[in-house]
Amino acid sequence: MQYIGEHLLPGQLGHFFTLLSLIASLLATAVFYKASRVVSPIERKSWLRLGRIVFLVETISVFSVFALLYFIISHHYHEYFFAWNHSSRSLLPKYLLACIWEDQSGSFLLWSIWHCVLGWILIWRAKQWEAGTLTVISFAQFCIATMLIGMYFFGQKVGSDPFILWRQQMPELPLFADPHYLQLPRVFEGNDLNTLLQNYWMVIHPPILFLGFASTIVPFAFAYAGLRSSDHSWAGTALPWASFSGAILGTGIMMGAAWAYESLSFGGYWAWDPVENASLVPWITLVAGLHTNLVYNRTGYSLRSTYFFYIITFTLVLYSTFLTRSGILGDTSVHAFTGADMTLQLILFAAVFFIPAIILFFRRYKKIPSIRREESSYSREFWMFIGSMVLFLSALVIIARTSLPVFNKIFGSNIAAPEDPKYAHNQVQIFVCIIIGILTGTTQYFRYKDTPPPVFRRRIIWPVLVALLIGAMISLFGHIDYNEKTIAFLIAIHAAIFSMVYAVVANAGYIFTGLKGKLRLAGASVAHVGFGLALIGILISSSKKKVLSWNTTGIAFFKKSNTEDPAENITLFKSLPTDMGPYNVTYVSDTFNTAQRKRFYGIQFQAKDSSDSFTLYPDLIRNNKGVEGMSANPDSKHYWNKDIFVYISAAEKNDKEDTATFRPREIKAGDTSFYRNGFFVLNRVVVNPPDQRKRYVPGENAIFLDMTVVSKEGHSYPIMPGIAVKDMDIRSLPDSVKPEALAISFNKVIDQKTGRLEIGVKESSAITDLITLKVYEFPMINLLWIGVLIMVAGFLMSVISHLKKRSLTVA
Amino acid sequence: MKKIHIAILVLIAAAITALIGFTGDLTTYETIASAKQKPGRFVNLIARLDKSQPMQYDAVKDPNYLSFVAEDTLGNSVQVVYHNAKPQDMEKSERIVLKGRMQDGHFECKDILLKCPSKYKDDPKAVSRNAGVY
Numbered sequence: 001m002q003y004i005g006e007h008l009l010p011g012q013l014g015h016f017f018t019l020l021s022l023i024a025s026l027l028a029t030a031v032f033y034k035a036s037r038v039v040s041p042i043e044r045k046s047w048l049r050l051g052r053i054v055f056l057v058e059t060i061s062v063f064s065v066f067a068l069l070y071f072i073i074s075h076h077y078h079e080y081f082f083a084w085n086h087s088s089r090s091l092l093p094k095y096l097l098a099c100i101w102e103d104q105s106g107s108f109l110l111w112s113i114w115h116c117v118l119g120w121i122l123i124w125r126a127k128q129w130e131a132g133t134l135t136v137i138s139f140a141q142f143c144i145a146t147m148l149i150g151m152y153f154f155g156q157k158v159g160s161d162p163f164i165l166w167r168q169q170m171p172e173l174p175l176f177a178d179p180h181y182l183q184l185p186r187v188f189e190g191n192d193l194n195t196l197l198q199n200y201w202m203v204i205h206p207p208i209l210f211l212g213f214a215s216t217i218v219p220f221a222f223a224y225a226g227l228r229s230s231d232h233s234w235a236g237t238a239l240p241w242a243s244f245s246g247a248i249l250g251t252g253i254m255m256g257a258a259w260a261y262e263s264l265s266f267g268g269y270w271a272w273d274p275v276e277n278a279s280l281v282p283w284i285t286l287v288a289g290l291h292t293n294l295v296y297n298r299t300g301y302s303l304r305s306t307y308f309f310y311i312i313t314f315t316l317v318l319y320s321t322f323l324t325r326s327g328i329l330g331d332t333s334v335h336a337f338t339g340a341d342m343t344l345q346l347i348l349f350a351a352v353f354f355i356p357a358i359i360l361f362f363r364r365y366k367k368i369p370s371i372r373r374e375e376s377s378y379s380r381e382f383w384m385f386i387g388s389m390v391l392f393l394s395a396l397v398i399i400a401r402t403s404l405p406v407f408n409k410i411f412g413s414n415i416a417a418p419e420d421p422k423y424a425h426n427q428v429q430i431f432v433c434i435i436i437g438i439l440t441g442t443t444q445y446f447r448y449k450d451t452p453p454p455v456f457r458r459r460i461i462w463p464v465l466v467a468l469l470i471g472a473m474i475s476l477f478g479h480i481d482y483n484e485k486t487i488a489f490l491i492a493i494h495a496a497i498f499s500m501v502y503a504v505v506a507n508a509g510y511i512f513t514g515l516k517g518k519l520r521l522a523g524a525s526v527a528h529v530g531f532g533l534a535l536i537g538i539l540i541s542s543s544k545k546k547v548l549s550w551n552t553t554g555i556a557f558f559k560k561s562n563t564e565d566p567a568e569n570i571t572l573f574k575s576l577p578t579d580m581g582p583y584n585v586t587y588v589s590d591t592f593n594t595a596q597r598k599r600f601y602g603i604q605f606q607a608k609d610s611s612d613s614f615t616l617y618p619d620l621i622r623n624n625k626g627v628e629g630m631s632a633n634p635d636s637k638h639y640w641n642k643d644i645f646v647y648i649s650a651a652e653k654n655d656k657e658d659t660a661t662f663r664p665r666e667i668k669a670g671d672t673s674f675y676r677n678g679f680f681v682l683n684r685v686v687v688n689p690p691d692q693r694k695r696y697v698p699g700e701n702a703i704f705l706d707m708t709v710v711s712k713e714g715h716s717y718p719i720m721p722g723i724a725v726k727d728m729d730i731r732s733l734p735d736s737v738k739p740e741a742l743a744i745s746f747n748k749v750i751d752q753k754t755g756r757l758e759i760g761v762k763e764s765s766a767i768t769d770l771i772t773l774k775v776y777e778f779p780m781i782n783l784l785w786i787g788v789l790i791m792v793a794g795f796l797m798s799v800i801s802h803l804k805k806r807s808l809t810v811a
Numbered sequence: 812m813k814k815i816h817i818a819i820l821v822l823i824a825a826a827i828t829a830l831i832g833f834t835g836d837l838t839t840y841e842t843i844a845s846a847k848q849k850p851g852r853f854v855n856l857i858a859r860l861d862k863s864q865p866m867q868y869d870a871v872k873d874p875n876y877l878s879f880v881a882e883d884t885l886g887n888s889v890q891v892v893y894h895n896a897k898p899q900d901m902e903k904s905e906r907i908v909l910k911g912r913m914q915d916g917h918f919e920c921k922d923i924l925l926k927c928p929s930k931y932k933d934d935p936k937a938v939s940r941n942a943g944v945y
Contacts, residue, residue, distance in 0.1 A: 374813045386818055393826040401833055418836035419853040419910070419921070428829040569874040569896045630899055649896035650870060772874040772896050 003167070005182040006079045007072075014068040014163035018148050021061035021112075025141035028054040032138055036131035036228065048131060052123060055134065058141060059116040065148070066100075066109055069162055073099055078187050081166040082106075088190030091198070098202040099193050104325055104342070105148055105162040107206060112144045114214035122218070129234050132225025133218065140217055143349050147342065158345065195597055195621050196631055201259040205252065209279070212249030213317050216282060219245065219289060220314035220357070223307050227360045230367060232303060235296050238310075240802040242290040243523075247795035249283050254788045261645075261781075263633055268545070269784070270538075272425040274329045277402040278320030284395040286313045288388035295381040298448050302385055304368050309388070311357045316399070318350035328405050332417060378453060380446040387439040394432040398425065423485060430492045433535060437499030440528045441467075441506030444514060459513060463506035470505065471498030482543035493543050500539065503532035520801055527794025534787025540780040548581055548644070549775040569649050572603070573739045574769040583607055587771055588615070590651075597622045598633070601648055601771060605637075618647045618773075642779040650772040662734070662745050662760025669755055676763050677740055678711040680719065685757070695733050696724040702733075705746050705759070709737045721746040721759065734760070838910075843887040846913050856909040856918070858883040860901060868897040881909060881918070890917040898923055 031054055035047035069082065074096050078084040086099040086106075100106035119137045126133055150161025167176040175181050182188065222238040256276065261269035270276060289309025292302040323329055326343040375382035401424065408415055418424045445451075445460045474480070475494050482490050507528040515521050549570040572578055572587040589602035598619040606613045616635040623631055634647035667673055672681050683706045688696075696702040704722035711717075717737040721744045724731040734745035745760040841854040860866075864880035877897045882888035891909060901907070906926035911919045 374815060377814060382815070385815065386822075389819055389822050393822050397826055397829050397833075400830055404837075414840045416838045416840050416855040418833070418838060424833055424836055427832075431825075571870045571874040632899075650874070650899070652870060770870055772870050774896075 001179060003079070003179050003181065005180070006165075007075075007077050008079075008165075010068050010072050010077065011080055011163040011165060014065055014072075015161065017061040017064040017068070018145065018161070018163070021058055021065065022142065022145040022149060024054050024058035024061060025138050025145050028058055028138035029135055029142055032131050032135040036135055036225065044131065051131070051134060051138075055116075055119060055123070055138065058138070059120070062109070062112050062116050062141075065162075066113060069100060069106070069109070070096065072163075076190065078190055079165050079167070079182060080162075081164055081169045082162045083190070084166055084187065085191050086193055088192035090189070091193055094200075094203065095193055095198050098197055101202065101206040102193055102197055103162070105160050107210060108144050108147045109162070110207060110210045111214055112141060112148075114211045115141055115144070115217065118214060118218060122221075126237065129222060129225050129237060132228060133221035136221035136224050137217060140353070143352065147345060147349075156344075157341075160342065192624050195624050196263075198596075199263055201255065201263060205255040205259055208248060208255060209252030212245065212252040212283075213279075213321070215241070215245035215248055216286060216314045216317050218242075219286070219293075219310040220353070223310040224357055224360070227307065227357075227364050230364065232369065235293055235303070235306065236806075239290070239293050239297060240799045242286060242293060242310075243795050243798045243802070246283065246286055246290060247792045247799070249279075249286065250788070250795070251792050253279050253283060254785075258785070262636070268542070268778075269781075272398075272422050274332055274402045274405075275320075275324050277398050277425075278316075278323045281395045281399045281402075282313045282316035282320060284391050284398075285309050285316060288391040288395075289313060291384045291388045291391075295384050299375075299379075299381045300369070300371050301375055301381050302388075304365065304370055305385065305388065307361055307368065309392070311354070311361060315350060315354040315357070316395075318346075318353060319399075322346040322350055323402070323406070328409060330405060332405055376450045378446060378451045378456060380443055380448050380451075383439055383443040383446060387436060387443065390432060390435050390439070394429060397428050401425065427489065430489070430496050433496045433539075434492070434499045437496065437503040437532065437535070440503040440532065444507060444510040444525060444528075460506075463502065463509045466509075467498065467502035467505045471501045474498075474501065478540070480540070480543055493539060497536060497539050500532045500535045504529050504536070507532065520797070520804075523794050523796075523798030523801055525794070526797055527791050530787045530789065530791030530794055532787070534784050534791060537780055537783025537785070537787055541778040541784065544779045546777040546779075547774070548583070548777055549773050550581065568774050569772045570775070571770055571772050576739055577606070580775065582609065585773075585775075587769075590769070597624070599630075599651075601651070603646055603773065605644070616644075616646050620648055620651060638782070640782065642777055643781045645776045645778060647774055648771050649774055652770050662743070662747075662762045664747060664758050665761050666750065667757055667759055673761075675709075675740075675742055675761060677742075678709065678713075680707050680709040680742075680744070682707050682757075685755075692720060692722065695722065696731075700724040700726045700731070703746070703749075704733075705744075705757070707744065709740060709742060711740055715739070719744055723748075734762075842885055843881070843883045843889050844885060846918070847887075847889070850913040853910070853912050853921075856881065856883070856889075856911075857906065858889075858909060859906055860904060861888055862902065864888075866902075870896075881907065889913075891920050892917055893920040893923060898925055901925060 028051055031047060031051040035044050035051055038044050038047060072080050073083045073087050074093075076083065076087070076089050082103060082105070086102045087096065091099070101110060115137055119134060119141075122133050122137070123130055147159045148162065149159045150164055151158055167173075167181075175184060175187070178184070218241040219238050222234040222241070226232050226234045253276075256279070257269040260271070286309070289306055292306040292309060295302040296306050322343075326346050328343070375385070404415060404417065407413065441463060442460065445456055445463075471494075474497055478497075480490075480493060480497065482493055507525040511517065511519065511522045511525045515525070519526075547568045549568060570578065570580055570585075572585060574587050574590075577584045577586045584606045586604045586606075587601065588604050590599055591602075592599045598621045600617045600619045602615055602617055604613070604615045614637050616637055618635040619633045620630040621633060630651075632647045632649065634645055636643050636645040665673060667682050669682050669684050672679050686704050686706055688702050689704055692702065692704055702722055702724045704720050707719045707721070709717045709719050717740065719735045719737055719742075721735045722733040723746050724733060730748075732745050732747070734743055736743035741763055743762040743764075745762075747758040747760050750756040750758050838853050838855055841849070841856055843856060843858065846852075846854045846856055858881035861880040861882045866877075866879040868877045874896055875894050877893040877895065879891055879893075879901075880888050881891050891911075893911075901923070904925040908924040908926070909918060909920050910922040910924075913919075
């Protein structure tokens with residue numbers, strides 16, 4: 001069958017380069033491995049040269065694959081399943097890159113690209129470690145390449161080919177019986193990128209995150225090379241790599257948190273979701289390894305633990321990619337990254353790195369130099385090691401709990417998560433927080449090897465006192481009164497806040513007293529200050545997170561406690577100001593933005609006790625790609641000390657035809673009349689009232705009825721129906737009370753002398769637009785974001801100061 | 812014993828305590844029948860929305876009260892009460908996971924997870940539906 005309009009060349013080229021990358025990476029692994037084993041420098045040099053050529057071929061292949069995929073998507077060649085499934089012609093160009101990361105193959109490709117970049121930097125800078133580290137990186141490239149080929153070996157499908165034609169992937173679909181299938185509207189248009197992913201976060205978060213993941217291979221590669229050659233001098237070179245990795249991976253993770261906070265309705269920035277945990281855990285072990293690495297560089301202690309931490313960090317990254325991609329998390333995670341069935345391959349990917357490395361570690365264990373004499377308990381290295389152990393155990397607890405679905409799969413059990421999974425993690429991690437805060441602050445004041453106790457005590461006393469003062473002020477005046485759980489947890493929160501304040505004060509103080517203000521040496525202290533601030537932001541914003549949207553209709557205002565769980569949603573009727581605690585809120589508008597497929601709801605806030613007034617625009621976005629319904633995106637208002645955060649939980653738009661009629665009724669001034677849900681009173685009749693001037697024109701005589709409607713729940717609303725008379729024309733000006741589904745018109749004067757009037761009463765529910773909302777307040781949330789930025793800056797300062805030092809010694 | 816080793820043992824003991832505490836909090840997946848035998852215990856129910864029974868949610872009266880009937884594959888059913896907004900498009904779900912406890916003959920639900928059809932974008936049926944063919 002000859003199909004019209006297909007462009008087969010890009011796909012064929014793409015497939016060729018994928019295969020080339022597979023072969024080149026395997027070859028590069030072998031060549032670099034040989035280079036690492038030969039002893040003679042001349043032989044080594046020639047092997048290295050060959051390795052670099054092969055690695056260059058590999059790099060060009062990987063970049064070509066990426067370029068061809070982008071070409072196919074941007075030219076809308078929908079004969080390729082990848083292009084059809086993840087993009088559309090109406091997609092804004094800035095989201096074309098996001099289409100690539102929407103798919104698993106795309107994110108593997110991204111990972112592979114970063115490996116190439118890192119590989120070339122290592123070739124440039126790693127000197128005698130080039131052969132060993134590039135062996136590891138090339139092998140990782142080979143593994144990733146197998147994820148992209150999509151071919152069958154012995155009946156098993158290996159990988160998932162991004163260049164496969166749609167008609168090859170699903171040949172049974174009847175639409176391929178038509179040679180002009182490319183012109184069919186849905187095929188021509190494309191299946192589009194998931195609407196939730198059409199935002200700038202999807203363009204920038206995956207690249208940074210995957211650079212973070214990719215960079216953890218470098219310390220692993222150094223560790224492997226060191227074990228293989230029993231030469232441990234790599235530790236000096238590896239340290240800035242570990243710092244860089246910590247900075248980028250940390251940034252990537254927190255970008256995810258910021259995205260969750262800003263765009264998706266997870267109700268916050270962190271939910272201890274399995275995918276979040278799986279990326280955090282390697283970061284924690286990386287930081288642990290970084291600290292033991294530093295200890296080894298300065299004192300010779302902790303080399304074995306450094307090896308161990310660097311090996312498991314990369315392993316945990318591979319484990320995390322297995323958890324995320326294999327679909328094993330299923331219902332336990334809100335992130336739904338399933339699709340190709342690559343479970344076995346993902347497990348093998350992790351195993352093939354972890355098992356040889358850990359076997360090598362245990363075989364060389366005795367030969368790794370370690371100092372027999374124990375560290376002094378007044379030494380920096382002793383407490384840094386304790387800190388790394390605490391971090392490691394914290395990571396272990398998190399990953400053990402997150403791996404519950406894996407446990408279920410292996411043992412065939414059917415255990416579910418606890419009732420409050422977030423609290424389960426928070427309970428433990430708060431104690432980790434307390435310990436780490438104290439350690440971070442105190443350890444800076446110890447010297448390496450030993451510190452005379454009086455010197456130590458003298459230097460530490462000021463940070464302790466200042467921290468106690470600040471901590472006490474926060475505890476006393478900060479209204480930290482989180483009573484949703486036990487009182488013990490509340491005490492732990494206070495202790496954690498003090499501990500982190502201490503970390504900030506002690507580290508900031510150390511920059512001045514210990515480092516004499518030399519900022520360029522202060523990378524570590526700055527990073528610790530940032531970490532402390534971020535944690536203070538987390539503790540305060542989470543423990544003081546307030547729900548503002550208590551439903552005030554009929555229920556007394558009260559806070560969430562561990563015995564009561566009141567409702568978090570409030571219903572707003574269009575144009576009706578509603579009492580919501582400290583604000584009066586009105587649902588003022590809704591507009592549909594066709595291009596973005598979003599309906600924006602204008603919600604106006606008016607503070608009761610000040611002139612503060614603002615409008616927020618949360619939206620509902622129509623889901624695409626066959627998923628029904630709408631997803632809600634929040635909007636938030638940022639103050640320096642808090643954020644107010646609003647999102648729509650339900651919306652009802654009434655466009656129905658109003659078929660009910662006005663039924664006539666007689667009434668006099670002062671009379672009370674009943675309707676379905678209450679009564680109304682005609683207070684008086686007014687003629688040409690100035691405040692209703694908008695409703696009638698000059699030259700008309702307008703008569704209005706000043707009435708009040710009182711519902712049986714006790715709410716009262718004003719209502720003013722009227723008529724405007726000009727010569728013989730009478731215009732009826734009905735008025736309505738939407739929440740009561742009540743409309744009243746003024747029909748005529750029956751008898752002027754007795755004051756009897758006729759009104760029309762209509763009761764129908766087809767006149768209300770309503771939404772239900774959740775409104776949260778997060779105090780001091782900005783501390784979190786500022787803290788993260790400062791922490792990343794601290795990491796990068798360390799990298800720069802290490803590089804400067806090395807170039808000084810080398811030159 | 813070296814100080815370091817003592818410290819490590821203490822920390823490991825703390826970690827084990829944390830994990831054991833966690834296992835005590837774990838919950839189970841139950842059928843409606845077995846859940847009814849464990850009133851007050853927090854359980855997870857896998858069930859379906861019984862569309863033949865009325866579902867009660869009135870955002871005007873109370874946006875935080877949803878009541879419906881769930882039935883499972885064994886044919887048992889139970890009245891469910893959920894004190895929160897109705898999840899979007901709950902009527903279109905194929906399966907729901909309910910987390911909560913049995914109380915006074917009905918199920919007090921804390922959380923609802925919806926399982927909607929065609930969640931997997933590589934599913935050929937979903938794809939052909941999207942392609943506007945079937």
